[in-house]
Amino acid sequence: MRVASRLLLAVALAGGGAEATTPEHPHIPAGAYAIDKSHASLVAVVSVLGGVAHYRLGFPVLGGAFAYDPSNWRRTSARIVVDPRSPDIARSPVRREMTRYFEPDRYPTITFVSHAVTGEEDVRGTMSGDLTLHGVSRPVTLHVTLDHLDPGQPDLGTRVRFSGTGHISRSDFGMKGGPIAGDKVALVFTVEFVRR
Numbered sequence: 001m002r003v004a005s006r007l008l009l010a011v012a013l014a015g016g017g018a019e020a021t022t023p024e025h026p027h028i029p030a031g032a033y034a035i036d037k038s039h040a041s042l043v044a045v046v047s048v049l050g051g052v053a054h055y056r057l058g059f060p061v062l063g064g065a066f067a068y069d070p071s072n073w074r075r076t077s078a079r080i081v082v083d084p085r086s087p088d089i090a091r092s093p094v095r096r097e098m099t100r101y102f103e104p105d106r107y108p109t110i111t112f113v114s115h116a117v118t119g120e121e122d123v124r125g126t127m128s129g130d131l132t133l134h135g136v137s138r139p140v141t142l143h144v145t146l147d148h149l150d151p152g153q154p155d156l157g158t159r160v161r162f163s164g165t166g167h168i169s170r171s172d173f174g175m176k177g178g179p180i181a182g183d184k185v186a187l188v189f190t191v192e193f194v195r196r
Contacts, residue, residue: 028068028149029158031195035064035080039161039192042082046098047182055181057098059083061191062109074117078127080191082110101175107135112142119144127164136173142166147190158195165189 040061047054059082066078085104102110111132119125124145131140144164152158166187 028070028146028160029151029195030069031158032067033065033160033193033195035061036159036192036194037061037063040064040190042187042189045186045188047184048180055098059110061189064191064193066114066193076114076117078112078114078129080112084108084110098181101170101181102134107133112140131168131173133168134173134175138168138172140166140168142187148192159192161190161192163188163190 037060042059042061044057044059045054046057062081062083064078064080066076068076083104084099084102085108109132112129113132114127114129116128117125118128124143126141127144128139128141130137142164143166144162146160147163148159148161150159168185168187169183170181170185171183
């Protein structure tokens, strides 16, 4: 699943958990995995005023899952769902303005569904899929790395953590806005999955 979860959607995210220690030979166990919401995050980084500054919008990952078969890892499929209504906008009027570009009342979810995985098995690679944002679906490729594998205790389950990045253009998804924010958006994410 080398990139099995690289998925996701996304640029400076920060998740919790143990320090990254990528195993030399991870051997991720087969099975169905679900996101641990307390150890997953997505950040969109947007330049403003022609690159004078960069703002980060943090989004909580609502959910996601994937099924992994070591004998057929290239067919690993992942799905991530993000809530655009709850970004970390703090008190910044610029962040509040950028949040309005998402029109969350009209488009209450952002989803990424993978359909192809390439790269080094169980370590790093790319995951290509369809990102649905602002009511528009477009192909997106994410670069993902396996950060940590923890076989865990029987009652805690096996955990795997991935981090990754991607880039999109707001205009590709029909997201209009004023001259404050740039068109290019960098995505950074960290997602931890636990075997069900």
